[in-house]
Amino acid sequence: GQNIDQPTEMTATEGAIVQINCTYQTSGFNGLFWYQQHAGEAPTFLSYNVLDGLEEKGRFSSFLSRSKGYSYLLLKELQMKDSASYLCAVRDSNYQLIWGAGTKLIIKP
Amino acid sequence: DAMVIQNPRYQVTQFGKPVTLSCSQTLNHNVMYWYQQKSSQAPKLLFHYYDKDFNNEADTPDNFQSRRPNTSFCFLDIRSPGLGDAAMYLCATSSGGTSGANVLTFGAGSRLTVL
Numbered sequence: 001g002q003n004i005d006q007p008t009e010m011t012a013t014e015g016a017i018v019q020i021n022c023t024y025q026t027s028g029f030n031g032l033f034w035y036q037q038h039a040g041e042a043p044t045f046l047s048y049n050v051l052d053g054l055e056e057k058g059r060f061s062s063f064l065s066r067s068k069g070y071s072y073l074l075l076k077e078l079q080m081k082d083s084a085s086y087l088c089a090v091r092d093s094n095y096q097l098i099w100g101a102g103t104k105l106i107i108k109p
Numbered sequence: 110d111a112m113v114i115q116n117p118r119y120q121v122t123q124f125g126k127p128v129t130l131s132c133s134q135t136l137n138h139n140v141m142y143w144y145q146q147k148s149s150q151a152p153k154l155l156f157h158y159y160d161k162d163f164n165n166e167a168d169t170p171d172n173f174q175s176r177r178p179n180t181s182f183c184f185l186d187i188r189s190p191g192l193g194d195a196a197m198y199l200c201a202t203s204s205g206g207t208s209g210a211n212v213l214t215f216g217a218g219s220r221l222t223v224l
Contacts, residue, residue, distance in 0.1 A: 040197075
């Protein structure tokens with residue numbers, strides 16, 4: 001079966017750096033997405049990786065290793081507003097999105 | 110601003126009383142999706158339309174139906190809501206291409222409560 005694994009919850013301090021990991025086992029691979037979802041709201045797109053390596057976008061970076069079935073989202077200079085769930089999703093060979101359950105990130109002052 | 114709009118944002122219904130949730134988009138995207146999301150769980154795809162072509166997920170209960178009368182609008186009908194159908198219902202759109210990111214744009218969601 002297809003599977004996306006992420007930690008359920010993480011805690012970090014305002015101003016610090018946090019890395020959220022995602023491992024996947026899917027039928028084929030056509031890209032990996034990270035979405036941010038604040039409580040009670042819809043997911044919003046953060047990043048897309050289809051080739052190995054690091055994609056940087058301001059305070060957020062996303063890394064992909066296709067051979068390891070692994071990605072991480074790196075958040076720098078954490079702000080209180082970064083408290084949210086972070087969802088990892090992989091597009092498989094049928095162009096279907098397989099979603100992880102999300103990692104709830106709690107930021108403490 | 111181009112966007113995906115869902116109505117209502119909050120819906121309370123009684124057990125077995127039909128509900129219709131609506132979604133409209135100004136992005137002119139080919140594909141519209143309906144997801145069900147329960148607390149702390151991954152979004153679960155119920156069905157999607159590629160233009161007028163309807164694609165039902167194998168495990169979507171018959172209790173859930175959908176209509177897409179035109180490019181801009183899509184509806185989710187829950188014929189006889191049960192307590193287990195209480196969830197956030199998310200509408201999303203995408204251009205539908207098979208190259209590039211083909212990012213999903215989500216509406217704000219409709220939270221359904223079943224009494």
